[in-house]
Amino acid sequence: MGNVANAFTSGGSASATNEGDIISNMSYIASYVILIAMSLFFFSYLFFAFWQHLAENIVTDLRRRYIFALMRQEIAYFEQNKVEELPAQISEVFETVKASIGEQIS
Secondary structure (H helix, E strand, O other): OOHHHHHHHHOOOOHHHHHHHHHHHHHHHHHHHHHHHHHHHHHHHHHHHHHHHHHHHHOOOOOOHHHHHOOOOOOHHHHOOOOOHHHHHHHHHHHHHHHHHHHHHH
16 A cells, blocks of 8 residues: 555656656556455465365265264164154255355355
8 A cells, every 4th residue: 555655646746757657656556456356366265165175075974974873773763753854854954064164164
């Protein structure tokens, strides 16, 4: 921001060469700001993609562990619980976990 203020106040008179200097300084500053904005966008996207990937890996591992735990249950467990609702419940819970890790933490 100091360069922006200096670009407008350097020289003191409004001659044609000073105006050219102001324009060249401002174009340099604008290109610098655009470079910062592009790098900020890139690294923000990279950060968000990392958390989404991590959330997907965690949910995949949790699903695998949950299925293995279900397969080790006794038959009485499936007689007491409604088996038809189990896939919907699993999907809902793990999508909530994925959204919590991937979107809200990042």
